[in-house]
Amino acid sequence: MASRFIKRIKEYTGELKFKLYSAFGIMLVLIALSTATAVLLAVKQVIIVQVGQSRIDVLKQISERSNIIKNNLITVINLYKYNTDLVRYLSQTEAGNVQKNVFELDEKRKNFDVVFKDIGFEYDIVIQGENGFVYSSYKEGSYDFESLKTQLWYKKSYDEQGDMSFVSYKNGFIREKEKATYVFGGFSKIKDASGNVLGTILISVDENVLESLYAGFETQGNVYIFDKKGNVVSSRDKSILGKNMIGAENFRKLYGNGSSHIIKKLGKYYFLSNCYDSQTGWTIVEEIPCEIMFSVLINMTGYLAVSMVVFLFTAAFISYRQAKSISEPIASLCQSMKRVSSGEFICVQEENACNEVLALGKSFNSMSGKIKELLEDIRNNEKEKRKSEMDFLRAQINPHFLYNTLFSIQCMAELNKNEQAVKMIKAFIALLRKTLSTDRDLIPLREELENTKSYLELERIRYSNIMDYEIEVSTELESCQVPALILQPIVENAIFHGLEAKDSGGLIVLEVLKDGEDLLINISDDGKGMNIRRLKEVRARINLDEDEARKSIGLVNVSGRIKINFGKEYGLTIDSEENIGTCVSVRLPIIKGTEYEDTYSG
Structure with missing residues (x-):
C-alpha cells in the first residue's frame, strides 16, 4: 500500500502541471512582495499628503503675519503723508x-x-x-x-x-x-x-x-519669500536674498497654490510646499530635504529591503530548481534536434524528465530514425545521379577533342607535311595514353597541366611554331584537385577562335592563382577577341542551366561540369576586347587530397 502511494506521488510530481503549479506558487510570493512594495508606496503618499497639509497650514500662518507687517507699513505711511x-x-x-x-x-x-x-x-x-x-x-x-x-x-x-x-x-x-x-x-x-x-x-x-515671521516655526528646511517679480525678499539662506527666482504667476503654473510637491534641485530631492498671499503678492515657500522628511520611511524601507532580499533569494533558489528540472530535458531535446539537422542522428535518452518530455523524446527518436533512412536513400540516389551526369559530360569532351585533333593531323597530311604529321601523331598518342587512362572525377592540377601542355605542343607543331604558350603556377598549388579535361577545351577555344583568326599567330598564357579560399585559373590569349555583342552571347551560353549544359560542348560543357560538382558560385567568367584578346577565368574551390570525397561526394 505504501509503495503504491509512493509510486503515485512520484508520478504526480513528475508531471509538468505539478511543476507549473510550483512555479505559480513562486509567482504568488513575488506578487505578495510587490503588494508589500505597493503598500509602502501608498504609506509614502499618505505621509506626503499629511505632512504637506501641515506645512501649508504653517505657511498660511506666516502669510497672516506678513499681512500684519504690510498693514503696519500702510498705517505708518498714512500717518506721515x-x-x-x-x-x-x-x-x-x-x-x-x-x-x-x-x-x-x-x-x-x-x-x-x-x-x-x-x-x-x-x-x-x-x-x-x-x-x-x-x-x-x-x-x-x-x-x-x-x-x-x-x-x-x-x-x-x-x-x-x-x-x-x-x-x-x-x-x-x-x-x-x-x-x-x-x-x-x-x-x-x-x-x-x-x-x-x-x-x-x-x-x-x-x-x-x-525672517522673524517664520523663525518661531519648527522646520528642518529652508523658508524663503519672493514677491510678484520673483525677487527673494526674505530667506534663511542669506546667499539668495535679492536674487530673482521665478515670477509668482509662473510659479503657480508649475506648482499650483497651497500645494506640495517633490522636486529635484541640484541633484537632490526636496519636499516643496508653497502658499500665495494675494494681499502682499508674496509667495512663501518651504523646502525640506526628502532624506530628512522620509527618514522614518527610509528606515522602514531598509528593513523591508532586507526582508525582500531574503524572500527573493529563497524564491530564486526554488525557481532555479524547478526551472532546471523542466528546462534541462527540453534543452537536451533541442540540442538533439540541432544535431539531427546537421546530419548526426542520435537517440534521446532522458531519465529524469517529466512524463510529457519522455513521450516527446520517444516520438523524436522514431522520427529521427525514419529521417535517417530517407536521407540515406536520397544521398545514394543523388550520388548515382551525379556520377551519371559527370560521365555524360566527360563523354562529350572526349569525342570533341578527338575530332579536332584528328582533323588537324589530316590537314597536315593533305599539305604534305609528313614530318610534322608524324610528330603530331606521336604527341597525340602520348596525350591519349594519359587522358584515356584517367577514370577519376578529380585529378591533381599537375596532371591536368601536363595534359594541357601536351595538347599545346600538338597545336604548336600544327601551326609551325608560330604559336607560343606560357604556364605559370606555384608548386604549392600543383597538388590541388581539379576536374579532368577542363583546361584543354578552353585552350582549344583560344586557339581556334582567337589565334587562328589572327594571321600572325600569338601567345597563350595559362596562370594559376590562389584567390582567398578559391583556386583561380586564367587562360588568356592575344588573339582576335570579341566585340561586345558577341561577348554577351558567349556569357549567356556559359550560364545555361544544367539541362542545357548537357547538350553543349566546349566552354559551356566545362562550365556545366564545374557547377554540377561544386555549385553555382563556381564556373567560368569571360572578358574580351576586340583586336586585343580574350581571358577566360576558371574559379574552383581549393581541394587537397581526398577532401573532395568528404565534402562533395557525400
Missing part, C-alpha cells in the same frame, strides 16, 4: 527753518515709534520733497538721497499711478554702514489738496523682521 505739518514743510517754496522742521519731524516720529514699538514693529523713514526738503530716520548726513533717486525700482514706483507700492531692495544708501542690508518697504507719493505731488515717503523694515 496725511500729516499737515509734513505737507506744509514740503509745500514751502522758500527756504525756511529746515532745522526746526527736521526737529519737529523727529518729535513726531518718536511719538509714533512709542506706539509701534509696543507691537514689535520697527521701521526706518526716508522723505524727499520736490522743494529740496529731505528727511531720514538715520543719523544726519549719513543717507545718500541722490543715489536713492537713481535706482530703477525708485523710478518705477514714482511713475506708477497707484496710491502706494511695495518694494524690496538692498539698502546701500547709508554711508556709515560697511555692508548693505536687504529691506522691505512701502513707497508713496505725498500730494497737496489739489493733487500736486509734493514729495515721496519710503518706510522700510529690515529683512530680519520678515
Whole structure:
C-alpha cells in the first residue's frame, strides 16, 4: 500500500502541471512582495499628503503675519503723508527753518515709534520733497538721497499711478554702514489738496523682521519669500536674498497654490510646499530635504529591503530548481534536434524528465530514425545521379577533342607535311595514353597541366611554331584537385577562335592563382577577341542551366561540369576586347587530397 502511494506521488510530481503549479506558487510570493512594495508606496503618499497639509497650514500662518507687517507699513505711511505739518514743510517754496522742521519731524516720529514699538514693529523713514526738503530716520548726513533717486525700482514706483507700492531692495544708501542690508518697504507719493505731488515717503523694515515671521516655526528646511517679480525678499539662506527666482504667476503654473510637491534641485530631492498671499503678492515657500522628511520611511524601507532580499533569494533558489528540472530535458531535446539537422542522428535518452518530455523524446527518436533512412536513400540516389551526369559530360569532351585533333593531323597530311604529321601523331598518342587512362572525377592540377601542355605542343607543331604558350603556377598549388579535361577545351577555344583568326599567330598564357579560399585559373590569349555583342552571347551560353549544359560542348560543357560538382558560385567568367584578346577565368574551390570525397561526394 505504501509503495503504491509512493509510486503515485512520484508520478504526480513528475508531471509538468505539478511543476507549473510550483512555479505559480513562486509567482504568488513575488506578487505578495510587490503588494508589500505597493503598500509602502501608498504609506509614502499618505505621509506626503499629511505632512504637506501641515506645512501649508504653517505657511498660511506666516502669510497672516506678513499681512500684519504690510498693514503696519500702510498705517505708518498714512500717518506721515496725511500729516499737515509734513505737507506744509514740503509745500514751502522758500527756504525756511529746515532745522526746526527736521526737529519737529523727529518729535513726531518718536511719538509714533512709542506706539509701534509696543507691537514689535520697527521701521526706518526716508522723505524727499520736490522743494529740496529731505528727511531720514538715520543719523544726519549719513543717507545718500541722490543715489536713492537713481535706482530703477525708485523710478518705477514714482511713475506708477497707484496710491502706494511695495518694494524690496538692498539698502546701500547709508554711508556709515560697511555692508548693505536687504529691506522691505512701502513707497508713496505725498500730494497737496489739489493733487500736486509734493514729495515721496519710503518706510522700510529690515529683512530680519520678515525672517522673524517664520523663525518661531519648527522646520528642518529652508523658508524663503519672493514677491510678484520673483525677487527673494526674505530667506534663511542669506546667499539668495535679492536674487530673482521665478515670477509668482509662473510659479503657480508649475506648482499650483497651497500645494506640495517633490522636486529635484541640484541633484537632490526636496519636499516643496508653497502658499500665495494675494494681499502682499508674496509667495512663501518651504523646502525640506526628502532624506530628512522620509527618514522614518527610509528606515522602514531598509528593513523591508532586507526582508525582500531574503524572500527573493529563497524564491530564486526554488525557481532555479524547478526551472532546471523542466528546462534541462527540453534543452537536451533541442540540442538533439540541432544535431539531427546537421546530419548526426542520435537517440534521446532522458531519465529524469517529466512524463510529457519522455513521450516527446520517444516520438523524436522514431522520427529521427525514419529521417535517417530517407536521407540515406536520397544521398545514394543523388550520388548515382551525379556520377551519371559527370560521365555524360566527360563523354562529350572526349569525342570533341578527338575530332579536332584528328582533323588537324589530316590537314597536315593533305599539305604534305609528313614530318610534322608524324610528330603530331606521336604527341597525340602520348596525350591519349594519359587522358584515356584517367577514370577519376578529380585529378591533381599537375596532371591536368601536363595534359594541357601536351595538347599545346600538338597545336604548336600544327601551326609551325608560330604559336607560343606560357604556364605559370606555384608548386604549392600543383597538388590541388581539379576536374579532368577542363583546361584543354578552353585552350582549344583560344586557339581556334582567337589565334587562328589572327594571321600572325600569338601567345597563350595559362596562370594559376590562389584567390582567398578559391583556386583561380586564367587562360588568356592575344588573339582576335570579341566585340561586345558577341561577348554577351558567349556569357549567356556559359550560364545555361544544367539541362542545357548537357547538350553543349566546349566552354559551356566545362562550365556545366564545374557547377554540377561544386555549385553555382563556381564556373567560368569571360572578358574580351576586340583586336586585343580574350581571358577566360576558371574559379574552383581549393581541394587537397581526398577532401573532395568528404565534402562533395557525400
